[in-house]
Amino acid sequence: MGIPAVDVRPLSREKLPMATYAVIMAGGSGTRFWPASRMARPKQLLPLGGDTRSLLAATVGRLEPVVPRDKVLVVTAAALADATHRELPGVPIENILAEPAPRNTAPCIGWATRVILARDPDATIVVLPSDHYVANEPEFCKTVERAIAAAKTRAIATIGILPTRPDTGFGYIELGAPIAGGDALEVARFVEKPDLARAGEFVASGRFLWNSGTFFFRAAAMNAAISAHLPDLARGLDEMDRDASALGRVFPTLPSISIDYGVMEKVSREPGNVAVVPGDFGWSDVGSWESAWELGKKDAHGNAVPEGAVMVDAKNNLARVTGKKVVALVGVDDLVVVETEDAILVMPRNRAQDVRAVVDALKSAGRTDKV
Amino acid sequence: MGIPAVDVRPLSREKLPMATYAVIMAGGSGTRFWPASRMARPKQLLPLGGDTRSLLAATVGRLEPVVPRDKVLVVTAAALADATHRELPGVPIENILAEPAPRNTAPCIGWATRVILARDPDATIVVLPSDHYVANEPEFCKTVERAIAAAKTRAIATIGILPTRPDTGFGYIELGAPIAGGDALEVARFVEKPDLARAGEFVASGRFLWNSGTFFFRAAAMNAAISAHLPDLARGLDEMDRDASALGRVFPTLPSISIDYGVMEKVSREPGNVAVVPGDFGWSDVGSWESAWELGKKDAHGNAVPEGAVMVDAKNNLARVTGKKVVALVGVDDLVVVETEDAILVMPRNRAQDVRAVVDALKSAGRTDKV
Numbered sequence: 001m002g003i004p005a006v007d008v009r010p011l012s013r014e015k016l017p018m019a020t021y022a023v024i025m026a027g028g029s030g031t032r033f034w035p036a037s038r039m040a041r042p043k044q045l046l047p048l049g050g051d052t053r054s055l056l057a058a059t060v061g062r063l064e065p066v067v068p069r070d071k072v073l074v075v076t077a078a079a080l081a082d083a084t085h086r087e088l089p090g091v092p093i094e095n096i097l098a099e100p101a102p103r104n105t106a107p108c109i110g111w112a113t114r115v116i117l118a119r120d121p122d123a124t125i126v127v128l129p130s131d132h133y134v135a136n137e138p139e140f141c142k143t144v145e146r147a148i149a150a151a152k153t154r155a156i157a158t159i160g161i162l163p164t165r166p167d168t169g170f171g172y173i174e175l176g177a178p179i180a181g182g183d184a185l186e187v188a189r190f191v192e193k194p195d196l197a198r199a200g201e202f203v204a205s206g207r208f209l210w211n212s213g214t215f216f217f218r219a220a221a222m223n224a225a226i227s228a229h230l231p232d233l234a235r236g237l238d239e240m241d242r243d244a245s246a247l248g249r250v251f252p253t254l255p256s257i258s259i260d261y262g263v264m265e266k267v268s269r270e271p272g273n274v275a276v277v278p279g280d281f282g283w284s285d286v287g288s289w290e291s292a293w294e295l296g297k298k299d300a301h302g303n304a305v306p307e308g309a310v311m312v313d314a315k316n317n318l319a320r321v322t323g324k325k326v327v328a329l330v331g332v333d334d335l336v337v338v339e340t341e342d343a344i345l346v347m348p349r350n351r352a353q354d355v356r357a358v359v360d361a362l363k364s365a366g367r368t369d370k371v
Numbered sequence: 372m373g374i375p376a377v378d379v380r381p382l383s384r385e386k387l388p389m390a391t392y393a394v395i396m397a398g399g400s401g402t403r404f405w406p407a408s409r410m411a412r413p414k415q416l417l418p419l420g421g422d423t424r425s426l427l428a429a430t431v432g433r434l435e436p437v438v439p440r441d442k443v444l445v446v447t448a449a450a451l452a453d454a455t456h457r458e459l460p461g462v463p464i465e466n467i468l469a470e471p472a473p474r475n476t477a478p479c480i481g482w483a484t485r486v487i488l489a490r491d492p493d494a495t496i497v498v499l500p501s502d503h504y505v506a507n508e509p510e511f512c513k514t515v516e517r518a519i520a521a522a523k524t525r526a527i528a529t530i531g532i533l534p535t536r537p538d539t540g541f542g543y544i545e546l547g548a549p550i551a552g553g554d555a556l557e558v559a560r561f562v563e564k565p566d567l568a569r570a571g572e573f574v575a576s577g578r579f580l581w582n583s584g585t586f587f588f589r590a591a592a593m594n595a596a597i598s599a600h601l602p603d604l605a606r607g608l609d610e611m612d613r614d615a616s617a618l619g620r621v622f623p624t625l626p627s628i629s630i631d632y633g634v635m636e637k638v639s640r641e642p643g644n645v646a647v648v649p650g651d652f653g654w655s656d657v658g659s660w661e662s663a664w665e666l667g668k669k670d671a672h673g674n675a676v677p678e679g680a681v682m683v684d685a686k687n688n689l690a691r692v693t694g695k696k697v698v699a700l701v702g703v704d705d706l707v708v709v710e711t712e713d714a715i716l717v718m719p720r721n722r723a724q725d726v727r728a729v730v731d732a733l734k735s736a737g738r739t740d741k742v
Contacts, residue, residue, distance in 0.1 A: 035699070308738070312728045321715055326741050328406070328729040330718035335703070337717050339710060344692055346708050346717060347701035357683045358699040367679070370697050 020148060021123050021219075022067040023112040026056055026076040026084055026130035027102055031359040031371065032288050032352070035343035036320065038371065044130040045083055048286050050295040055286060056130045057087050062137040066144050067126060073097055073115065074130070075108045101252035106233055106262040109215065110226050111251070114237050117219045124148055125222065127215040127259075133295055135282025143279045144216075150184035150275040151216040155225055155267050157184060158216065159279040160209025166199035169287060171211035171260070173276050184275035187268050190260065209278055213285075215259065222263075229266045230255065288352035289336045293318035303329070318349065343370060391519055392494050392590075393438040394483040397427055397447040397455055397501035398473055402730040402742065403659050403723075406714035407691065409742065415502040416454055419657050421666040426657060427501045428458050433508040437515050438497060444468055444486065445501070446479045472623035477604055477633040480586065481597050482622070485608050488590045495519055496593065498586040498630075504666055506653025514650040515587075521555035521646040522587040526596055526638050528555060529587065530650040531580025537570035540658060542582035542631075544647050555646035558639050561631065580649055584656075586630065593634070600637045601626065659723035660707045664689035674700070689720065714741060 029042045037043045044056040053061065060072055069090035074097065076084045081098040085091070097112060109127055116123045126144060134140045143159055150157035160173040171193055176186030190211065194202060202208035217225075227234040236254045240246050255262075268274040284291050293316075296304030302316035303309070305327050309319060314329035319337040321327055327337065336352065338345045347354065362370045400413045408414045415427040424432065431443055440461035445468065447455045452469040456462070468483060480498055487494045497515060505511045514530055521528035531544040542564055547557030561582065565573060573579035588596075598605040607625045611617050626633075639645040655662050664687075667675025673687035674680070676698050680690060685700035690708040692698055698708065707723065709716045718725065733741045 035697070308736075310729050310732045312725060312732070313722075319715075324713070325710075326406070326714040326733070326738070328714065328716045328718075330716070330725050330729060331722040332706070332717055332719065335717065337708075337715065339696075339715055342695070343697040343699065344690075344708065344710055344715075345699045345701070346703055346706065347699075348703065351684075351702040354683060354701050358681050358701060361681045361683070362697070365679075367697070 019071060019120055019123055020067055020126060021116045021120070022060075022063055022072045022126045022128065023109060023116070024056070024059055024072060024074045024128055024130045025105060025108055026074050026080070027099055027108065028131055029077070029102075030131075032355055033292070034355050034359050034371065035340045035345055036338055040079065041083070042080065042131075043286070045080070045087060048292045048295065049133040050297055054087055055133065056084065058134075059128060059130050059132065060088055060091065062134055062140055063126070063128070063144070065141050066148070070095070073112050075099060075112050077102060099251060100248045103251065103254045103256045105259040106226070106230060106257045107236075107251065107254040109222065109259050110230070110233050110237050110254075111240065113219050113222045113226075114241055117223060118241070121220065123219040124151055125215075125217055125219050127217075129213045129285075131286060132212075133282075133284040133286050133291075137281075139281040140279070143277055143281060146183040147214070147216040147275075147277040150179070150182055150277055151218060151221075153179075153182075154184075154275040155221050155273040156215055156217045156264065157275040157277060158187070158264075159212045159214045160276045161212050161283045162278055162280045163203045163208065163210050166196060166203045167210070168193055168196055168199050170285070172199075172202050172208045173211055175207050175209065175276065176271075179275055182275075184277045186271065187274040187276050190265055190268060209276065210283075211260075212279065212283065215264075225263050225267050230257065230262050233257075233262070289318060289338070289347075289355070290349050290352040292320075293336070293349055305329070316349070390442060390491055390494055391438055391497060392487045392491070393431075393434055393443045393497045393499065394480060394487075395427070395430055395443060395445045395499055395501045396476060396479055397445050397451070398470055398479065399500075399502055400448070400473075401502075403726055404663070405726050405730050405742070406711045406716055407709055411450065412454070413451065413502075414657070416451070416458060419663045419666065420504040421668055425458055426504065427455065429505075430499060430501050430503065431459055431462065433505055433511055434497070434499070434515070436509075436512045437519075441466070444483050446470060446483050448473060470622060471619045473627075474622065474625045475627045476630040477597070477601060477628045478607075478622065478625040480593065480630050481601070481604050481608050481625075482611070484590050484593045484597075485612055488594060489612075492591065494590045495522055496586075496588055496590055498588075500584045500656075502657060503583075504653075504655040504657050504662075508652075510652040511650070514648055514652060517554040518585070518587040518646075518648040521550070521553055521648055522589060522592075524553075525555075525646040526592050526644040527586055527588045527635065528646040528648060529558070529635075530583045530585045531647045532583050532654045533649055533651040534574045534579065534581050537567060537574045538581070539564055539567055539570050541656070543570075543573050543579045544582055546578050546580065546647065547642075550646055553646075555648045557642065558645040558647050561636055561639060580647065581654075582631075583650065583654065586635075596634050596638050601628065601633045604628075604633070660689060660709070660718075660726070661720050661723040663691075664707070664720055676700070687720070 045054050073095045078098040085096045147157045172191040174188040176188040178185050232255050239250050298304045305319040309327040312330040315333045317335045319327045321339040334349045416425050444466045449469040456467045518528045543562040545559040547559040549556050603626050610621050669675045676690040680698040683701040686704045688706045690698045692710040705720045
């Protein structure tokens, strides 16, 4: 089944009250969940959040009280469009935006913003990654609503996660002054991933939040920010607006730049433009197999393993296998065991970052069918 | 394909010079190689000896310089007869003896002896387990020939393995006086599996060998020994001799007793009856996954793993998987990883004996399809 060209004709205004749309960024193709994640089956399509839903399906599902499925757009790679749509019953096929080439988040968000603008010039947009986990979904929705409210009076709002440890894997947001009459604060500055010492200072200070990679804005405001700070991107989007058939030709030529560098940083240099809403809803970016173990449902000995697994003197292991295979672990602790149709990985949980070395070795050996 | 009833009619004597036959005992159904070994695929049908041959195929292959395949009989369970025959090209179908029920080694050897006697009353018989490993095959054949020679003048001969460690998993044979004009010695006595202290004394003394479970005898001598020491067994075998169709009815009623207890021990009480030939040919009874690792072909870091496996900071592991699966081990040492069509086992090599606990757990849970 092919994905039809996106229909960018404006709909009748009568049908369109000012509405909130969501843009789910689902173009990822990480290697940190090898062998489960592959080029054709990236992280967001895997059930890594402790239940049977894929991270993508869970993302759309938890947002539903705020943004109904017909207002959810998902931007993904052309090769993943079918699989992405199958994962999301209720999301119209015309809301699946298939990028002809990966161009980072600024073109992704810029394009989706234009598509939504054409449907509703007054739209407010929630941009979320497709591959994060949230434990407390009602609290998440409340926070999203606060961020939407903040976006009414600012160029862009974002959610900052209350840090629970000095993690060096995230960017940080330094808090400015509280914004009167709301739940948001000014953003003093965005800080790149720090070293452990600085991360410790950040967390101890109470003035820093984790950058969650979420964005909240009026469509018109983002469009204006892109025109101001990324004129090359704006010109390409103009061309795509004029000619629906230009996507395949123009999109691959758009500047490959992140929304953080291309827009957020520049917009935030001028005080009063960017607001941050603190979030505390049991968040995880599901960064590795270690996270999958943390989020997984565990037995009395800390084993997150399939039903019917046989554990003999085994603690705190994660196991995932195909079909109804029996997993038997004897005398092992803190292991990750992942079996797929064509690969098996065994490693200690605390070596989860080293999965990359396996993928690199397979690539070096020319075994592209395995990555 | 069914196994025809065994043809016990005597062949023409002209075609039958005094010959050496082999009886391979292949009725085992152990659990120590779960999940690779199953009821329908026991240890002897698995390639556990470091090459692609099953232990059974290797057993018949290494004996070939001494006993050609048309003189090899294999006694196995009815359910395993087809799989056993497929494993042994060149062994005639009428040489596959399918036991209607497992009755331990005395009925197995007694029956095979009768079948061979009917073909050649002067036959000498070599009885071997089907699931052992031998590194030095020429030396093994020399030792077998010495044992065959010893059997010409004794009731029964056996091979005793030169012990390399105080193993408590084997029976021991105490050596008596050397037998003049041969390579054999008298057997002073058979000793059951000792505790570690006694095993240490045995090995240090230089007067003890491991019981290898091999037997060498003239068919007529074994037949006489069974008549003398196991008259119930002899009567049952008589009935099967008289009526080829009696196998299914009579065999399950034969006394379930080992040849060691039922014949060897009794025969050896009278001095001069049993001879032992020392063997030193790199022997293993392939008792557990630990043995499979010891016998396996290893990389520079001691990993016995499939071709194309990706080892990252991993040492001394054993891995076996189905098909062409990539095995990736990261940061793990001394593990056993075994994947089959319906199960995965992960355990430290030194816990190999605890596979039994997994099989017991599966049986207790009623999951007989997995054992």
